[in-house]
Amino acid sequence: MFFALSKIFWLLAEPVSLLIILGVLGALLGFTRFARTGRAIMAGALIALAIISFTPLSAALIRPLEDRFPAASLQGPAPAGIIVLGGALLQNKSEARGQAILTGDANRLTSGVELARRFPTARLVFTGGSGKLIDVGAPEADGVRNFWLALGVPEERMSFETRSRNTWENALFTRDLLKPRPDETWLLVTSAWHMPRSVGIFRRLGFNVIPYPVAYRTFGDSRDFLSSAKLGERLFMFEFAIREWIGLLAYRLTGKIDALFPAP
Secondary structure: OHHHHHHHHHHHHOHHHHHHHHHHHHHHHOOOOOHHHHHHHHHHHHHHHHHHHHOOHHHHHHHHHHHOOOOOOOOOOOOOEEEEEOOOEOHHHHHHHOOOOEOOOOHHHHHHHHHHHHOOOOEEEEEOOOOOOOOOOOOHHHHHHHHHHHOOOOHHHEEEEOOOOOHHHHHHHHHHHHOOOOOOOEEEEEEHHHHHHHHHHHHHOOOOOEEEEEOOOOOOOOHHHHOOOOHHHHHHHHHHHHHHHHHHHHHHHOOOOOOOOOOO
16 A cells, blocks of 8 residues: 555656646646736746756755765675665666666666675675556566676576565565574665665664665765756756655655664
């Protein structure tokens, strides 16, 4: 139920799409007796889009998420395994085109392989089925298996969890698959903006992991507020940031994380 409600909510509340819809609605109201209200709605939507598009607001929202967990030190003992969260490969499009088509979070997959080569005894684990409301086609894990094999990862080193549809299920089903011992170390690989919620969920389920954030959207310095980022990039970052902040609130209210903003 939580998964379906979250997907339906985001379909209706996706910020940029919602602002565009409001702008069009305001324009249409301009031809009715509610013209004044329509102009106000359209102006508000356009101003909001302009702020998102031409100011560093998106960077200001996503930077705290990305900076929350610094990259883990890899100087200690080798980990028992490396857990890579899904969301980096477009499985249906990959099947249609006959090649791996990656998202902007592709570093999740490539970093997993890099870590596996650094720690040759560690198990490489991918968790991710389908995040779509209506599940059609093969799970993302199938495409990732082929991608990792093409990069030279031995099949016997890989494990796959194929049922999960969101981050809560990623952690739950991976814990049940691996049955980690208290003395084991597991690296968690996901996008930096996604790491606080991911770590919070794994902790809530009693699976202590070491964060290894990747796929940063920001520089992490003053350039985030001074650079001339492209319009699409700012809109993209804004949606990621808003979705993640809402996700943190929703997961806290439903008891899926123990803190609103999990910390190291």
